[in-house]
Every structure is written in structure tokens, then in C-alpha cells.
Amino acid sequence: MFRILDTYTLGPKMHYMLMEAPLIARKARAGQFVIVRVREQGERIPLTIADYDRQQGTVTLVFQEVGKTTCMLGAMKKGDVLLDLLGPQGNPTEIEKFGHVAVVGGGIGVAPVYPLARALKEAGNKVTAIIGYRSKEHVFWEDKMKAASDNLIIATNDGSYGRKGFVTDMLKELMAGAEAINVVFAIGPAVMMKAVCDMTRQANLKTIVSLNSLMVCGMGMCGACRVTVAGKTKFTCMDGPDFDGHQVDFPELMKRLESYKCEECACQSAG
Numbered sequence: 001m002f003r004i005l006d007t008y009t010l011g012p013k014m015h016y017m018l019m020e021a022p023l024i025a026r027k028a029r030a031g032q033f034v035i036v037r038v039r040e041q042g043e044r045i046p047l048t049i050a051d052y053d054r055q056q057g058t059v060t061l062v063f064q065e066v067g068k069t070t071c072m073l074g075a076m077k078k079g080d081v082l083l084d085l086l087g088p089q090g091n092p093t094e095i096e097k098f099g100h101v102a103v104v105g106g107g108i109g110v111a112p113v114y115p116l117a118r119a120l121k122e123a124g125n126k127v128t129a130i131i132g133y134r135s136k137e138h139v140f141w142e143d144k145m146k147a148a149s150d151n152l153i154i155a156t157n158d159g160s161y162g163r164k165g166f167v168t169d170m171l172k173e174l175m176a177g178a179e180a181i182n183v184v185f186a187i188g189p190a191v192m193m194k195a196v197c198d199m200t201r202q203a204n205l206k207t208i209v210s211l212n213s214l215m216v217c218g219m220g221m222c223g224a225c226r227v228t229v230a231g232k233t234k235f236t237c238m239d240g241p242d243f244d245g246h247q248v249d250f251p252e253l254m255k256r257l258e259s260y261k262c263e264e265c266a267c268q269s270a271g
Helices: 022-027 068-074 107-122 142-148 167-175 190-202 250-257 261-270
Strands: 002-011 014-020 033-037 045-053 058-064 084-089 100-106 126-133 151-156 183-187 207-210 226-229 232-235 242-244
Touching: 014 068, 022 045, 022 058, 022 084, 033 058, 045 084, 045 107, 058 068, 058 107, 100 107, 100 167, 100 190, 107 126, 107 142, 107 183, 126 142, 126 167, 142 151, 151 167, 167 190, 183 190, 190 207, 190 250, 226 242, 226 250
Parallel strands: 100 126, 100 183, 126 151, 183 207
Antiparallel strands: 002 014, 014 058, 033 045, 033 084, 045 058, 207 242, 226 232
């Protein structure tokens, strides 16, 4: 059992959850995730580790209510316990001194961008963070992102906060600037990551994405998280979640992510 030490709402259907998990916190690194199961008969879902504190023995989860399990998580309170919290899973992001790094996060993807930006800055990189939200009410972790980066650009689709536009608009301006970018990291909705990669491919700018494919076992046995990278089948849980964005088959990924949209909508309606 894993105890919830704190939980609160970050925005519409978006939640923060601080978990007591000392063994996971001891090993966690940027880019990794955990497999969560709420109850004995419940499904297993992956959630990226949004933060960790080795001394306190805690890990932070940030999630959005989409399907049945995330809706159940959203209803849990401080002091409640999760049945399973397995991790850290996946390969950590390869952190080195690249030079000038752009980290791009969209929506709930801003949460895993935070430990990535922090790790890159600690490694001596200049970090420009571009984070995008639907509107002002969806904005979260601005202060944390500001502390983890050298430059922070915030955009909202409707212009209600920060600059109006998409993260790709901001990235395009940054790429056109006088200072060269050495590598781009992007985390967020598949359509956003595809748009970023389409742009950086033209400039031959290395781009790493963290894929949020469907996942069941999280241990490479079920094959549910398969994605096509450079024409070969890869498992996100074992080979990723980070991949060269220019080699990912995004149309296939997005098609597979639509597989359970009807069930997700049904769960939200029931909630």
C-alpha cells in the first residue's frame, strides 16, 4: 500500500498527488514513470514521475481525469492509499551538457517537463522552456518552471495568459533567433509532439520526444505499448519512453491512442 500524503486540484480535471514511496524516490530520474493500480480488480495505468524527493522519500504524480482509473484517482483524498505503485519504470532521459536546450511542454505534459528542465540545467545547459496551455485556468507550475529554466515562455491557445498561440509558434520564433539551439525535448499530446518534430526536421535539429502510448503491463510482455520508430517495432515501457522524434511514426501512434476514446468518454459521463 502507498499512502497519499497530499493531493489537490491544479486546474480543470487536473490533479497533484504526493505519494509516500521511498524506494521509488531513491532511484527515480527524469523521464521515468510508475505503474499505478488503485484496487485489486483495477487496471494498470502509467503516470510519469513529475517530481521526487530522495530525502523525504516522496514522488509527485500529476494527472488529468480521462478514463475510469484517473477519475477514481481524482476522487481520492489525503491519507488514502493506492494498492500498487510500481517503479521507477522506463529508461531515464539521457542528460548531458548539450549547450542551449529548448524544452517544450503542452498541457499536462508540463509536469514531466519540470524534472527534465531541472536536470538539464543542473548539467550546465542553458534551458529555454516553452510551455503551452489551453487557457489561463489550465496554467500550473509556472513558478517551478521558472526556477528550472533560464528563459520561460508561456503560451495559451486563447491568449488569456502569457502569449497567444501554440508552443510551435513560440518554438519557431526561438529557432529563428540569433542564438542556436542544440537540441529540443518535447512532451505533451501526440499531435503537439508531431508538430514540433515536423518543424525541427526541416532544420535538422535533434528532437527527443517522450511517448505516451497505450500501456498495460509496463514490463515488455503484453506488447500493448508498441510504437514504430525508424520502421521497427519498439516497446515504450522497455525501449523508451524517450525516442528520436524524427523517426517516430506519429500517424500510427495517434490512431492507436484513439482506440478507447468511446470508453473514456463513457467513464467521464458516468463520473
